[in-house]
Amino acid sequence: MAPHLSVCVVDPGQSGPTVGEGLPPPGRGMLKELGLWDDFLAQGHTEAQHSKAAWGSPILQTNDFLLLGKGCGWTLDRPAFDRLLHARAAACVDEMITGRLQHLQATAAGEWQATVDGQAVQSRTIIDATGRAAVVTRLLGNRPRLEDKLVAVVREGTVPDDTETGVVVDAAPEGWWYSAPTSPGRRIWVWMTDSDLLRSQPAGDRTRWHQALAASKIMVSLARGARFDTWRIVPAMTQRAPAAAGSCAYLCVGDAASCFDPASSQGIVKALRSGLFAGYALYDCLIKGDKTAFDRHRDHVNAEYVAYKSQHRLHYDAQTRWSDSPFWSRRTGNALDHAEPTTDHRQDEPA
Template identity: 30%
Template structure:
C-alpha cells in the first residue's frame, strides 16, 4: 500500500501540464477514504492521485461519534487504521463508547449497550487526532494547500485546479480528469461548477466544551455513554471526550427563541439547568457562573463535576440541517455523443467531478452517522473511479456510467436516512399541545410539530 501511494505522489508532483486522473480537495474522512480506496484498487500502482487539504490539526472539530461498524471499512482502506485506533484508545487518546441512553419519546432513559452490538463498542473520538491518523495513511499523496479555483480546460478533456501551497503561499495549477469535492458542507468545488445545495428542516446546533475544574482531583468519568435528551424546543446531547472533557450540544430551529438564548454561555448553561434532567446530571454541576442544581435521588450521583471552559462568553454553533447537493456528480464527454453511442475507449474520454461526504449529503447530527457514512462513501467512490480509470476489477465503466452509479448509491443512502429521521422525530409527542403535565408550555411547542410537517 505504501509503495502504491509513494508512486502516486511522485506522479502527482510532475508539472501541471501532465494531466493526472484524480485530484481530491479536502482530506477529512471522506477525502482520505477516497484516496485510500483508489490506491487499494490499483494493483499496478499506476494510478496518480493528489489530495489537497489546508485543515488546521490543532483546531477543535465537532463530530466525535464513530460507530463500531466503522472497523469494517477502516480495515478495507488501510491495514494500519484499526491498529492505530486501538492503540490510541488504550493510551486514552480516544474513549470507548459503552452504549447510548436517550430520553426521547418519554422522560425516562432508554438504553442500548455496546455489548449487544456484533461489531463491539464504538468511540468518542479526539476528532483532530482521528483525522490526522487518516491523513498519515495518505501522506504520500497529501499536499498542504488551500483550494482556490477550478475551471474547464479549453481542450475539453480535463480540469485545472488552482491551489495555494503551504507554507510558501505560491499558487500551483494541477490538471485532472476527475475532481473530487470533499470540502464538507460548503461544497466549495461543486458550487463553483454550478451545483446547488438544498437544505431541509433548517436546524442549528450550539455546542460547548466542559472540563473538570482546575485543581480538582483527576477522577475518571465512568459514564461512557452517548446521552440524548429531548426538550421543549429542541434536543440535547452529551458525550465524554478524551483529555477530561465533555461535549454538550443543543439543537433547535434557528428562528426559535431558545436559539438566541443559547448563543451566550450564561444562557446556554441556564437552559442546560432548566431544560434537561439527564444531561445536567451527566455534568454533575456544569456552569458558566451558574450552578446546576441536581436533586434527583433515583439515579447514582455523577462521579465527575464539570464546568464550562474558561473565558467562554459565546457558545459555538454549526449548521445541523440535512443538505443534499444537486447534482452529486457530472461527466462531460470530450466530444461527440454520450456513453450509449460511443466505443469503450471513447467512453473514458472527458472529465468528471463528484462530491463525497458532507459535500454531497450532510446529515442531521441525531443520526451520529456523519463519519462512518463519509468513510463508506469514500470507499465506494474510490472503487467506482478506479473502475472507470481501468485499475479495478469489475469491467470498464464509462464516465456517465460512473456518475450514474454514484447517483444511485447516494440516493439509496439518502432515502434510508430520511426514513430513519422521520421516524425518530415523529415519535416525540410529549411536548405537543394537550400533552399535559409540566412539559406542556407555549415556548417551543411547535418545534416537534414543524419537524413532523404538521
C-alpha cells in the same frame, strides 16, 4: 491507490475545532477495509459499551451495544483520529498540496484547471471531499439544498469524577441535547436547535444555552462541577448536493454529497463508507473504462439519502411530548412532505 492513477490532494491545512464524536460499532469494518484498524487501536480510543437516550419519554434508556450483538463503539480523540486519516491519505497519494482551492474551470480538452494559492493544478477528474462547505460544488456555481435550520450550540469543559463513557441524548421542547466525553476529564455538551429559535428570544446565545441546560435534569447531572471553556455554534442542517451530469469528471463524497441530522448517528461511518465506494467508482471509471460508474455511485448516494429521510421521520415521530413546539412540528407528521428545501447562499468559503 491504483498504480496507474496519479492522485493529488488539496489540503487546506489547519482546520478549526471539531465537535466531539463517537465511532459506532459499524466503524470497525470500515477501518479494517481501509487498513487502519491496528493503527486505530494503537491510538487508545476509549471503548463505549452503550449509549443512553431519553427521547420518546423522560426516562433514560440504555442501548447496550454488546447485548444487541453489535460489539463496542468508541469515544474518539477526534484530533488524533483525524491525524490518522490524514497520514494514511498522505502516504497513498502522489502529491499533497497544502493550500486553498481558489478557482476551478473546465478546459476545452475536457479536463479541470484549478488554482491552489496561485499554483496551477490540472486533472481529468475532481472529487469534492470538502465536507459541508462543498467548496468544489460552489466553485462550479452550484449550492447545496438545505432541508432545515438545525445548528449545534457547543460547549466543552472539564468535569470532575466523570464516569459516563457513552453518548447521552435528551429531548427538549426546542430541540435536543447530546453529551459525550472527549478525553479523560473532559466532556462536550451540545444543544441541537433551529437557528431561528435560538435567536428568537432577547437573551444572548450563551444565556439561551444555559437556560436550556438548566431545564434538562439529565444534562445538569452530567455538568455538575463542570468548568466550561470553549464555545461555538456550528451548522448541522440536513443538506445535499444538487444532481450532477453523468460523467467521470466530477464526484461528491461524504458530507459534500449529503449531510444527515446528527440524530442519525451516521456521521463518521457514513463518511468512511462514502469514501470507500467513491474509490471503487474511480477505479471502475478511470481504470476499467466503465463510464457508468459515477452514475451508479450517485444512485447509491440518492438511495442512501431516501432511506435516511424515511428513518429520520420515524425517529422524530417517536417524540410526541411537544407536538405543538415549532422545532418538533417541523419534523413530524406531514410537515416534511410540505417542507420546501432552500439553497445555501452563504458566501463561498475557500477550501
